[in-house]
Amino acid sequence: MDVTNIENQRVKVQEKINNIFDDRQGLSGCCPIKDILGRFGDKWSIYTILMLGREEKLRFNELKGLISGISQRMLTVTLRSLEEDGLVTRTVYPEIPPRVEYRLTELGQGLLLQLLQLADWAKLHIQEILDARQRYAQQ
Amino acid sequence: MDVTNIENQRVKVQEKINNIFDDRQGLSGCCPIKDILGRFGDKWSIYTILMLGREEKLRFNELKGLISGISQRMLTVTLRSLEEDGLVTRTVYPEIPPRVEYRLTELGQGLLLQLLQLADWAKLHIQEILDARQRYAQQ
DNA sequence: CGGGATCCCAGAAGATACTG
DNA sequence: CAGTATCTTCTGGGATCCCG
Numbered sequence: 001m002d003v004t005n006i007e008n009q010r011v012k013v014q015e016k017i018n019n020i021f022d023d024r025q026g027l028s029g030c031c032p033i034k035d036i037l038g039r040f041g042d043k044w045s046i047y048t049i050l051m052l053g054r055e056e057k058l059r060f061n062e063l064k065g066l067i068s069g070i071s072q073r074m075l076t077v078t079l080r081s082l083e084e085d086g087l088v089t090r091t092v093y094p095e096i097p098p099r100v101e102y103r104l105t106e107l108g109q110g111l112l113l114q115l116l117q118l119a120d121w122a123k124l125h126i127q128e129i130l131d132a133r134q135r136y137a138q139q
Numbered sequence: 140m141d142v143t144n145i146e147n148q149r150v151k152v153q154e155k156i157n158n159i160f161d162d163r164q165g166l167s168g169c170c171p172i173k174d175i176l177g178r179f180g181d182k183w184s185i186y187t188i189l190m191l192g193r194e195e196k197l198r199f200n201e202l203k204g205l206i207s208g209i210s211q212r213m214l215t216v217t218l219r220s221l222e223e224d225g226l227v228t229r230t231v232y233p234e235i236p237p238r239v240e241y242r243l244t245e246l247g248q249g250l251l252l253q254l255l256q257l258a259d260w261a262k263l264h265i266q267e268i269l270d271a272r273q274r275y276a277q278q
Numbered sequence: 279c280g281g282g283a284t285c286c287c288a289g290a291a292g293a294t295a296c297t298g
Numbered sequence: 299c300a301g302t303a304t305c306t307t308c309t310g311g312g313a314t315c316c317c318g
Contacts, residue, residue: 086271
Protein backbone atom coordinates (compact mmCIF):
# COMPACT_ATOMS: atom_id res chain seq x y z
CA MET A 1 0.00 0.00 0.00
CA ASP A 2 2.72 2.41 0.98
CA VAL A 3 4.77 1.25 -1.93
CA THR A 4 1.91 2.03 -4.28
CA ASN A 5 1.60 5.53 -2.87
CA ILE A 6 5.27 6.19 -3.31
CA GLU A 7 5.04 4.81 -6.83
CA ASN A 8 2.07 7.04 -7.59
CA GLN A 9 4.02 10.03 -6.32
CA ARG A 10 6.84 9.18 -8.68
CA VAL A 11 4.57 8.89 -11.68
CA LYS A 12 3.00 12.24 -10.89
CA VAL A 13 6.40 13.86 -10.69
CA GLN A 14 7.43 12.33 -13.98
CA GLU A 15 4.26 13.55 -15.66
CA LYS A 16 4.82 17.05 -14.38
CA ILE A 17 8.35 17.06 -15.66
CA ASN A 18 7.20 15.83 -19.03
CA ASN A 19 4.61 18.60 -19.15
CA ILE A 20 7.28 21.18 -18.55
CA PHE A 21 9.25 19.98 -21.52
CA ASP A 22 6.20 19.56 -23.73
CA ASP A 23 5.48 23.24 -23.36
CA ARG A 24 8.97 24.28 -24.30
CA GLN A 25 8.25 25.00 -27.93
CA GLY A 26 5.23 27.17 -27.23
CA LEU A 27 6.93 29.44 -24.77
CA SER A 28 9.67 31.12 -26.70
CA GLY A 29 11.76 27.97 -26.70
CA CYS A 30 12.33 27.94 -22.99
CA CYS A 31 10.74 26.00 -20.17
CA PRO A 32 8.65 28.18 -17.86
CA ILE A 33 10.84 27.59 -14.84
CA LYS A 34 13.85 28.94 -16.63
CA ASP A 35 11.85 31.86 -17.90
CA ILE A 36 10.56 32.76 -14.47
CA LEU A 37 13.95 32.16 -12.98
CA GLY A 38 15.38 34.59 -15.45
CA ARG A 39 13.25 37.23 -13.73
CA PHE A 40 14.66 36.91 -10.25
CA GLY A 41 17.63 34.58 -10.59
CA ASP A 42 20.04 37.46 -10.96
CA LYS A 43 22.02 39.09 -8.23
CA TRP A 44 19.63 41.79 -7.01
CA SER A 45 16.02 41.10 -8.02
CA ILE A 46 15.23 38.97 -5.00
CA TYR A 47 16.39 41.57 -2.52
CA THR A 48 14.42 44.21 -4.38
CA ILE A 49 11.25 42.11 -4.35
CA LEU A 50 11.68 41.23 -0.69
CA MET A 51 12.16 44.85 0.33
CA LEU A 52 9.18 46.03 -1.68
CA GLY A 53 7.20 43.16 -0.19
CA ARG A 54 8.07 44.26 3.32
CA GLU A 55 7.65 48.01 2.97
CA GLU A 56 4.78 48.15 0.47
CA LYS A 57 6.15 51.22 -1.29
CA LEU A 58 9.65 52.66 -1.52
CA ARG A 59 11.50 55.46 -3.23
CA PHE A 60 14.63 54.92 -5.26
CA ASN A 61 17.11 55.99 -2.63
CA GLU A 62 15.22 54.23 0.14
CA LEU A 63 15.64 50.99 -1.79
CA LYS A 64 19.28 51.78 -2.40
CA GLY A 65 19.78 52.20 1.33
CA LEU A 66 18.00 48.97 2.20
CA ILE A 67 19.81 46.79 -0.31
CA SER A 68 23.34 46.97 0.93
CA GLY A 69 26.00 46.88 -1.73
CA ILE A 70 23.86 47.64 -4.73
CA SER A 71 25.04 50.37 -7.08
CA GLN A 72 22.82 53.04 -8.59
CA ARG A 73 23.22 51.49 -11.96
CA MET A 74 22.25 47.98 -10.93
CA LEU A 75 19.26 49.22 -8.94
CA THR A 76 18.05 51.06 -12.01
CA VAL A 77 18.63 48.05 -14.25
CA THR A 78 16.93 45.70 -11.79
CA LEU A 79 13.89 47.93 -11.31
CA ARG A 80 13.46 48.44 -15.05
CA SER A 81 13.59 44.73 -15.63
CA LEU A 82 11.02 44.05 -12.91
CA GLU A 83 8.84 46.81 -14.27
CA GLU A 84 9.10 45.41 -17.77
CA ASP A 85 7.75 42.09 -16.58
CA GLY A 86 4.86 43.65 -14.71
CA LEU A 87 6.18 42.74 -11.27
CA VAL A 88 6.74 46.31 -10.11
CA THR A 89 5.06 49.63 -10.78
CA ARG A 90 6.95 52.88 -11.09
CA THR A 91 5.12 56.10 -10.23
CA VAL A 92 6.73 59.45 -10.92
CA TYR A 93 5.46 62.49 -9.00
CA PRO A 94 6.30 65.59 -11.02
CA GLU A 95 7.67 67.61 -8.14
CA ILE A 96 10.98 69.33 -7.56
CA PRO A 97 13.01 67.52 -6.46
CA PRO A 98 11.45 64.55 -8.26
CA ARG A 99 9.90 61.70 -6.31
CA VAL A 100 9.50 58.19 -7.64
CA GLU A 101 7.70 55.38 -5.86
CA TYR A 102 8.02 51.69 -6.52
CA ARG A 103 5.51 49.03 -5.49
CA LEU A 104 4.90 45.37 -6.17
CA THR A 105 2.03 44.62 -8.51
CA GLU A 106 -0.34 41.76 -7.70
CA LEU A 107 1.75 39.60 -9.95
CA GLY A 108 4.86 40.64 -8.06
CA GLN A 109 3.18 39.80 -4.76
CA GLY A 110 2.31 36.40 -6.14
CA LEU A 111 5.91 35.80 -7.04
CA LEU A 112 6.91 36.99 -3.58
CA LEU A 113 4.74 34.28 -2.03
CA GLN A 114 6.49 31.68 -4.15
CA LEU A 115 9.83 33.02 -3.04
CA LEU A 116 8.78 32.79 0.58
CA GLN A 117 7.80 29.16 0.11
CA LEU A 118 11.17 28.50 -1.38
CA ALA A 119 12.70 30.28 1.59
CA ASP A 120 10.82 27.99 3.97
CA TRP A 121 12.28 24.96 2.26
CA ALA A 122 15.68 26.59 2.19
CA LYS A 123 15.67 27.29 5.91
CA LEU A 124 14.66 23.72 6.66
CA HIS A 125 17.43 22.20 4.60
CA ILE A 126 20.23 24.72 4.47
CA GLN A 127 22.08 22.94 7.24
CA GLU A 128 22.01 19.63 5.38
CA ILE A 129 23.51 21.36 2.40
CA LEU A 130 26.20 23.04 4.46
CA ASP A 131 27.02 19.69 6.06
CA ALA A 132 27.19 17.96 2.68
CA ARG A 133 29.46 20.69 1.42
CA GLN A 134 31.82 20.25 4.33
CA ARG A 135 31.91 16.49 3.92
CA TYR A 136 32.70 16.94 0.26
CA ALA A 137 35.51 19.36 1.02
CA GLN A 138 37.14 16.95 3.43
CA GLN A 139 37.29 14.17 0.87
CA MET B 140 -13.72 41.28 8.22
CA ASP B 141 -12.19 40.75 4.82
CA VAL B 142 -10.00 43.75 5.34
CA THR B 143 -8.69 42.24 8.57
CA ASN B 144 -7.83 39.01 6.82
CA ILE B 145 -5.93 40.79 4.12
CA GLU B 146 -4.17 42.83 6.77
CA ASN B 147 -3.26 39.66 8.67
CA GLN B 148 -1.87 38.17 5.49
CA ARG B 149 0.32 41.22 5.04
CA VAL B 150 1.69 41.09 8.55
CA LYS B 151 2.54 37.42 8.13
CA VAL B 152 4.41 38.14 4.95
CA GLN B 153 6.31 40.97 6.60
CA GLU B 154 7.28 38.74 9.52
CA LYS B 155 8.53 36.07 7.19
CA ILE B 156 10.62 38.54 5.28
CA ASN B 157 12.06 39.88 8.50
CA ASN B 158 12.95 36.36 9.56
CA ILE B 159 14.85 35.82 6.36
CA PHE B 160 16.98 38.86 7.00
CA ASP B 161 17.42 38.14 10.69
CA ASP B 162 19.15 34.91 9.78
CA ARG B 163 21.54 36.55 7.39
CA GLN B 164 24.42 36.84 9.79
CA GLY B 165 24.27 33.24 10.92
CA LEU B 166 24.28 31.73 7.46
CA SER B 167 27.59 32.77 5.98
CA GLY B 168 26.38 36.30 5.42
CA CYS B 169 23.75 35.34 2.87
CA CYS B 170 20.04 34.89 3.09
CA PRO B 171 18.92 31.29 2.60
CA ILE B 172 16.99 31.99 -0.57
CA LYS B 173 20.05 33.37 -2.26
CA ASP B 174 22.08 30.46 -1.01
CA ILE B 175 19.64 27.90 -2.34
CA LEU B 176 19.20 29.84 -5.51
CA GLY B 177 22.92 29.75 -6.00
CA ARG B 178 22.52 25.97 -6.32
CA PHE B 179 20.17 25.91 -9.26
CA GLY B 180 20.08 29.47 -10.52
CA ASP B 181 22.78 28.79 -13.07
CA LYS B 182 22.31 27.80 -16.66
CA TRP B 183 22.21 23.99 -16.40
CA SER B 184 21.42 22.77 -12.88
CA ILE B 185 17.67 22.86 -13.33
CA TYR B 186 17.72 20.76 -16.47
CA THR B 187 20.04 18.30 -14.77
CA ILE B 188 17.78 18.02 -11.73
CA LEU B 189 14.68 17.67 -13.90
CA MET B 190 16.23 14.92 -16.00
CA LEU B 191 17.47 13.00 -13.00
CA GLY B 192 14.05 13.45 -11.44
CA ARG B 193 12.37 11.97 -14.46
CA GLU B 194 14.72 9.07 -15.17
CA GLU B 195 15.75 8.15 -11.65
CA LYS B 196 19.30 7.27 -12.64
CA LEU B 197 21.44 8.33 -15.57
CA ARG B 198 24.96 7.92 -16.88
CA PHE B 199 27.14 10.84 -17.88
CA ASN B 200 26.61 10.58 -21.60
CA GLU B 201 22.92 9.82 -21.23
CA LEU B 202 22.56 13.11 -19.39
CA LYS B 203 24.62 14.86 -22.01
CA GLY B 204 22.27 13.56 -24.69
CA LEU B 205 19.14 14.62 -22.81
CA ILE B 206 20.26 18.13 -22.01
CA SER B 207 20.56 19.63 -25.44
CA GLY B 208 23.32 22.13 -25.86
CA ILE B 209 25.33 21.37 -22.76
CA SER B 210 29.06 20.86 -23.14
CA GLN B 211 31.07 18.13 -21.46
CA ARG B 212 32.77 20.67 -19.30
CA MET B 213 29.59 22.29 -18.05
CA LEU B 214 27.92 18.96 -17.36
CA THR B 215 30.90 17.96 -15.27
CA VAL B 216 30.97 21.26 -13.45
CA THR B 217 27.22 21.17 -12.84
CA LEU B 218 27.21 17.61 -11.57
CA ARG B 219 30.15 18.27 -9.25
CA SER B 220 28.42 21.29 -7.81
CA LEU B 221 25.19 19.36 -7.23
CA GLU B 222 27.16 16.51 -5.71
CA GLU B 223 29.03 18.89 -3.44
CA ASP B 224 25.76 20.14 -2.02
CA GLY B 225 24.37 16.68 -1.45
CA LEU B 226 21.69 16.95 -4.12
CA VAL B 227 23.11 14.25 -6.37
CA THR B 228 25.07 11.04 -5.81
CA ARG B 229 27.80 9.84 -8.10
CA THR B 230 28.50 6.13 -8.26
CA VAL B 231 31.50 4.79 -10.13
CA TYR B 232 31.48 1.18 -11.28
CA PRO B 233 35.08 0.04 -11.72
CA GLU B 234 34.62 -1.64 -15.08
CA ILE B 235 36.25 -1.19 -18.42
CA PRO B 236 35.05 0.98 -19.99
CA PRO B 237 34.12 2.88 -16.83
CA ARG B 238 30.49 3.42 -15.91
CA VAL B 239 29.23 6.25 -13.71
CA GLU B 240 25.67 6.67 -12.51
CA TYR B 241 24.06 9.79 -11.17
CA ARG B 242 20.93 9.94 -9.03
CA LEU B 243 19.07 12.53 -6.98
CA THR B 244 19.45 12.22 -3.25
CA GLU B 245 16.40 12.67 -1.00
CA LEU B 246 17.47 16.25 -0.58
CA GLY B 247 17.66 16.64 -4.33
CA GLN B 248 14.18 15.18 -4.71
CA GLY B 249 12.92 17.65 -2.15
CA LEU B 250 14.39 20.51 -4.14
CA LEU B 251 12.83 19.04 -7.27
CA LEU B 252 9.39 19.25 -5.67
CA GLN B 253 9.99 22.91 -4.89
CA LEU B 254 11.01 23.52 -8.46
CA LEU B 255 7.85 21.85 -9.70
CA GLN B 256 5.75 24.11 -7.49
CA LEU B 257 7.54 27.07 -8.94
CA ALA B 258 6.85 25.66 -12.39
CA ASP B 259 3.15 25.47 -11.59
CA TRP B 260 3.10 29.13 -10.67
CA ALA B 261 5.17 29.96 -13.72
CA LYS B 262 2.79 28.21 -16.08
CA LEU B 263 -0.15 30.01 -14.56
CA HIS B 264 1.37 33.45 -14.92
CA ILE B 265 3.82 33.30 -17.77
CA GLN B 266 1.28 34.80 -20.14
CA GLU B 267 0.72 37.81 -17.89
CA ILE B 268 4.44 38.40 -17.87
CA LEU B 269 4.73 38.08 -21.63
CA ASP B 270 1.84 40.52 -22.01
CA ALA B 271 3.40 43.00 -19.62
CA ARG B 272 6.66 42.76 -21.51
CA GLN B 273 4.95 43.53 -24.78
CA ARG B 274 3.08 46.48 -23.33
CA TYR B 275 6.35 47.83 -21.96
CA ALA B 276 8.07 47.43 -25.32
CA GLN B 277 5.38 49.43 -27.08
CA GLN B 278 5.77 52.41 -24.77
C1' DC C 279 33.57 6.20 -21.29
C1' DG C 280 33.97 9.88 -18.39
C1' DG C 281 36.17 13.07 -17.56
C1' DG C 282 40.62 16.99 -16.52
C1' DA C 283 43.30 21.11 -18.08
C1' DT C 284 43.75 25.15 -20.63
C1' DC C 285 42.49 29.13 -23.34
C1' DC C 286 39.28 32.51 -24.57
C1' DC C 287 35.27 35.56 -24.96
C1' DA C 288 30.57 37.94 -24.22
C1' DG C 289 27.91 39.73 -21.21
C1' DA C 290 27.02 40.89 -16.24
C1' DA C 291 28.21 43.86 -12.86
C1' DG C 292 31.23 47.67 -10.38
C1' DA C 293 33.28 52.51 -10.34
C1' DT C 294 33.06 57.04 -11.56
C1' DA C 295 31.37 61.26 -13.48
C1' DC C 296 27.69 63.99 -15.12
C1' DT C 297 22.46 65.84 -15.51
C1' DG C 298 17.22 67.36 -15.73
C1' DC D 299 16.45 63.05 -6.17
C1' DA D 300 16.72 59.83 -9.47
C1' DG D 301 18.69 58.71 -12.68
C1' DT D 302 22.09 58.29 -17.59
C1' DA D 303 26.61 57.52 -19.84
C1' DT D 304 30.98 55.60 -20.11
C1' DC D 305 34.67 52.84 -18.79
C1' DT D 306 36.67 48.93 -16.63
C1' DT D 307 36.59 44.59 -14.32
C1' DC D 308 35.09 40.12 -13.44
C1' DT D 309 33.02 35.65 -14.21
C1' DG D 310 30.18 32.03 -16.45
C1' DG D 311 30.48 29.28 -19.93
C1' DG D 312 32.06 27.62 -24.79
C1' DA D 313 35.85 25.35 -27.64
C1' DT D 314 39.57 22.48 -27.82
C1' DC D 315 42.92 19.05 -26.60
C1' DC D 316 44.40 15.38 -23.67
C1' DC D 317 44.20 11.26 -20.43
C1' DG D 318 43.33 6.69 -17.52
